[in-house]
Amino acid sequence: MQKKLATIALALALGIGYTISAFAQAKPDVLVKQRQAAMTLQGKYFGPLGLMNAGKLPFNADVVARNAALLDALSQMPWDGFTEDTKGEKSRAAPEIYGNAAGFKTAQDNFRGAVTKLVGASKSGEAAAKAAIGEVLNNCNSCHKNFRTQ
Amino acid sequence: MQKKLATIALALALGIGYTISAFAQAKPDVLVKQRQAAMTLQGKYFGPLGLMNAGKLPFNADVVARNAALLDALSQMPWDGFTEDTKGEKSRAAPEIYGNAAGFKTAQDNFRGAVTKLVGASKSGEAAAKAAIGEVLNNCNSCHKNFRTQ
Numbered sequence: 001m002q003k004k005l006a007t008i009a010l011a012l013a014l015g016i017g018y019t020i021s022a023f024a025q026a027k028p029d030v031l032v033k034q035r036q037a038a039m040t041l042q043g044k045y046f047g048p049l050g051l052m053n054a055g056k057l058p059f060n061a062d063v064v065a066r067n068a069a070l071l072d073a074l075s076q077m078p079w080d081g082f083t084e085d086t087k088g089e090k091s092r093a094a095p096e097i098y099g100n101a102a103g104f105k106t107a108q109d110n111f112r113g114a115v116t117k118l119v120g121a122s123k124s125g126e127a128a129a130k131a132a133i134g135e136v137l138n139n140c141n142s143c144h145k146n147f148r149t150q
Numbered sequence: 151m152q153k154k155l156a157t158i159a160l161a162l163a164l165g166i167g168y169t170i171s172a173f174a175q176a177k178p179d180v181l182v183k184q185r186q187a188a189m190t191l192q193g194k195y196f197g198p199l200g201l202m203n204a205g206k207l208p209f210n211a212d213v214v215a216r217n218a219a220l221l222d223a224l225s226q227m228p229w230d231g232f233t234e235d236t237k238g239e240k241s242r243a244a245p246e247i248y249g250n251a252a253g254f255k256t257a258q259d260n261f262r263g264a265v266t267k268l269v270g271a272s273k274s275g276e277a278a279a280k281a282a283i284g285e286v287l288n289n290c291n292s293c294h295k296n297f298r299t300q
Contacts (some may be wrong), residue, residue, distance in 0.1 A: 026194075034194045037187035041227060044176075044184045073223035077191060 028086040035081030036091065038074055045070045046136065049118075053133040064129050065122040068115070071136075075115045079108050092149045104147055111139040178236040185231030186241065188224055195220045196286065199268075203283040214279050215272040218265070221286075225265045229258050242299045254297055261289040 026034070045067040051057040052064070082097055082104070097104050114136045121132035176184070195217040201207040202214070232247055232254070247254050264286045271282035 034190055037190040037194075040184055040187040041191070044187075044227075070223050070226065073220050076220065077194075 028083070028089050031081040031083055031086050032089045032091050035078040038077035038081075042071060042074050042078075045074065046140070049133045050137055053130050053137070059126050059130070061122070061126070061129065064118075064133070068119045068122040071115050072119050075112050094147050094149050097147050100146075107139070107143040107147060111136070111143060114139045178233070178239050181231040181233060181236050182239045182241050185228040188227035188231075192221060192224050192228075195224065196290070199283045200287055203280045203287070209276050209280070211272070211276070211279065214268075214283070218269045218272040221265050222269050225262050244297050244299050247297050250296075257289070257293040257297060261286070261293060264289045 048057055049064055049067055052059050082093060084098060086093070087098065114132070118129070118132040118136055121128040198207055199214055199217055202209050232243060234248060236243070237248065264282070268279070268282040268286055271278040
């Protein structure tokens with residue numbers, strides 16, 4: 001009974017949408033929502049860094065270090081949402097994600113590597129940080145070009 | 151010119167929606183989308199822990215430690231999206247967020263504290279981890295009860 005109450009409390013806490021998926025593999029629409037949420041937040045925290053690199057915002061080492069740490073977590077999150085059973089959902093996922101799964105995995109790994117480098121470079125001064133920001137951006141662009149529909 | 155190209159590349163990487171908000175304070179609809187994205191991902195990574203605590207999933211210390219670390223990042227993300235200018239956007243944010251701003255801040259801090267404790271407890275065995283999971287869940291429920299519409 002106590003366990004049942006805890007489960008109900010969990011359902012209430014997380015909302016109905018989650019409840020449905022909680023007791024089995026998440027449903028395709030939930031997986032798409034979650035992976036898009038990760039992309040949205042990567043945009044939130046990478047955006048200011050890209051603008052600093054482009055000279056559109058003043059360089060701020062504290063913001064770069066904080067956002068790099070958050071991106072280190074976020075950059076782990078989208079990938080398990082690209083399951084085969086999400087193919088029928090509305091999204092910008094390109095067929096190449098499934099047709100070239102090895103290439104998609106390499107793109108993920110390269111992006112993760114660039115973010116990890118940024119975490120280190122964010123404590124090494126403006127020039128190093130900006131070079132690392134540029135490398136992350138190149139990985140964003142390259143993966144979107146190859147694996148996202150326009 | 152090079153800076154302009156970099157800015158265009160950034161815009162392409164992040165998508166049009168982001169571009170609009172990138173050069174000023176993010177627009178209210180973007181802020182709501184970002185804070186909801188953080189809630190979605192908190193659900194993704196807290197969900198399995200809640201189910202372990204409720205006995206609905208086998209306890210897995212590795213998953214608890216990994217998800218706790220990701221929640222440590224995610225739990226920092228929603229709060230700056232609750233700005234006054236988002237009041238007119240469609241969401242479940244309750245008026246008490248603005249009517250009781252101090253209470254909302256306390257709820258955020260309590261939740262952050264519970265997640266930080268979970269990060270430590272996740273390396274201290276099943277009983278400690280489950281107690282910390284329960285405390286995070288209590289904070290989810292309490293904040294949703296007071297600051298989210300039903």
